[in-house]
Amino acid sequence: MSEHTAPQAPLTPAARRILETASRLFYARGLHAVGVDTIAAEAGVTKKTLYDRFGSKEALEVAYLRARDARWEELLGRTLEQHPVAGVDRVLAFFDAVEEWSASAGGRGCAAINARAEVDDPGHPVAVEVARQKSWVRGLLESECRGAGLARPGELADALVLLYDGALAGSGTGVPGDPFPTARRAARALCEAHRA
Structure with a gap:
């Protein structure tokens, strides 16, 4: 963790x-x-x-989200270890990891996005936890983009996290039929466009 x-x-x-x-x-x-x-x-x-x-039930809901996030983080860490040198391949490893995660622990899309859709109040503990998780992924993507020497890493990370979350959401709906390879191809094109 x-x-x-x-x-x-x-x-x-x-x-x-x-x-x-x-x-x-x-x-x-x-x-x-x-x-x-x-x-x-x-x-x-x-x-x-x-x-x-x-x-409370709310605390159990947050514990559920944190437990899934910890398992996801472990898988992502193992995937990133396979790409020890900063670069585009390391950025794209996020998409490889999330595809593997979805195959083993998914089927209904992103647990965090699904949970957030059930609460209206942005101050609700579930909403706060989901925002924390999503901010962490976005920040890590920005760090990897910066490490890869890509231009405007914050802007690129914003776009990449949308592709990442879109692929997760798409995996729960079946549209598109291959959301992770599609998102990875789009991510590669974005990274190439941001080469300094």
């Missing part, structure tokens, strides 16, 4: 079951469609245990 996420205390076995169950259900059905009664029953715990471990 990198600096952008706060360290968490180790989870008890019951808390792990709750989080795993909630994660599966939230991603499959959505935050609002899944109640704490369902999560507790499927995790084999009482509602009291759920609240003792997480405090």
Whole structure:
């Protein structure tokens, strides 16, 4: 886990079951469609245990998003390690990683985008967590663009994060049929256009 996420205390076995169950259900059905009664029953715990471990449903929703983000970050880190030299290939590795992520942990698009679509208040803990995650990805893309010597790295990162999120959203709808290769090709063209 990198600096952008706060360290968490180790989870008890019951808390792990709750989080795993909630994660599966939230991603499959959505935050609002899944109640704490369902999560507790499927995790084999009482509602009291759920609240003792997480405090509130909102806190459990944020824990779900952070747990997915931590797994995504690990995969991205491994992918970036395969491209140790700064350059366009390292920037494009984001698109390789997100395609692999979607194949193994996706199917319904981006969990963060899906969760954010369910809350109206930008101050809601879920909205705050999603903004943090998306800002981190955008900032890392800008850093990689700068490291690659690409012109106007902030502007380029803005465009790349839209392609990245668009591919994730498209993967949940099936349109286009191959969102990640399409986004990667567009990202390469943008990077080439920004060569200093």
